[in-house]
Amino acid sequence: xxxxxCPVPACPVVLTNGERYCTEHAREYERRRGTRKRRGYSxxxxxxxxxxxxxxxxxxxxxxxxxxxxxxxxxxxxxHDHERGGYLGPQCVACNASDGGRRGAATxxxxxxxxxxxxxxxxxxxxxxxxxxxxxxxxPGPPV
Numbered sequence: 001x002x003x004x005x006c007p008v009p010a011c012p013v014v015l016t017n018g019e020r021y022c023t024e025h026a027r028e029y030e031r032r033r034g035t036r037k038r039r040g041y042s043x044x045x046x047x048x049x050x051x052x053x054x055x056x057x058x059x060x061x062x063x064x065x066x067x068x069x070x071x072x073x074x075x076x077x078x079x080h081d082h083e084r085g086g087y088l089g090p091q092c093v094a095c096n097a098s099d100g101g102r103r104g105a106a107t108x109x110x111x112x113x114x115x116x117x118x119x120x121x122x123x124x125x126x127x128x129x130x131x132x133x134x135x136x137x138x139x140p141g142p143p144v
Contacts, residue, residue: 045087049078052090066095 003016006025013022021029033039036046053074056062062071065079065088077096079088 045078048087052076052078056090062090064092064095065089066091 003014005011006013006015006022008021008025011022011025013024015022020026052062056071056073056076063069064071064076069092071090071092076090076092079091079096080086081088
């Protein structure tokens, strides 16, 4: 069986269908996330998404506001304009998730400890190893 373990420490369940967590830990995760309303999705958000969904269901060609791919079925999300507030319009899941990932990484990077920057710095040229098969600058190469 090919798969990966549930990411919760000491959980023995192997996930094989692309799940994020096993059934038990997925319930705990959803409980911690809170309701849609608590996460900031008001009734106005739900109504706006429902209006877009009806247009898609009616056969109208609706495209992702980021990449332009045609949206079909219910596998899409309503993109937010985090700079100005409001909505950008419907987005494919990949575009909406990558936007969230970029913003999350930016937040994480703002919080990082600048005293650790020396770990991220490029190594000096003398500390870099030569590519495999190339003679080291410190050792003579093979005889010619």
